[in-house]
Amino acid sequence: DGGITQSPKYLFRKEGQNVTLSCEQNLNHDAMYWYRQDPGQGLRLIYYSQIVNDFQKGDIAEGYSVSREKKESFPLTVTSAQKNPTAFYLCASSLIQGRNSPLHFGNGTRLTVT
């Protein structure tokens, strides 16, 4: 079955360490997205990519980095510059050609930094 795989489900890191969250999709979707979810703040866009080797900053990109070397993969690195990295992270993808294409989501990664 096609879908989006995020790994791991839970991730623990010490403060000052960089950490990379994995996101892989086999839906042949053009666009991929990273969202951060905090209680009471909904989903906030970190980065998105509409084509391989290209990506754009979302609303809260500071302290994060991404790459899009393959259509299927869009890893997110949470750097030590991110001041409050503990959160739930959701990866998503969508078609671009389909005008009403909804977002398809992975199951998320819960990152805890202590």
Add this chain to the structure above:
Amino acid sequence: AQTVTQSQPEMSVQEAETVTLSCTYDTSESDYYLFWYKQPPSRQMILVIRQEAYKQQNATENRFSVNFQKAAKSFSLKISDSQLGDAAMYFCAYRSVMSGTYKYIFGTGTRLKVLA
């Protein structure tokens, strides 16, 4: 920039009754898409319903329907015959199609409680 506002942090409904969740948005575009997503305790995001802005007819999916008022920039979700499994966070989302940038912007969500 577009914004999405969900003014009801929490709502409650009695099982089998009807509830309406509110969503308003701000945009200068005339063509866009709107979505409602459900996030149960598992935290998996599930598409509930979608609406094309150029369509006047309100979308319906079984017990879920929307009231889309384009001039008022309002996109409310009505859940009929509420069931215990409807208890979840509900997010309204906006997708631009005119700018060539396919961003999805979400509201802050409404937590729906279903009372037995």
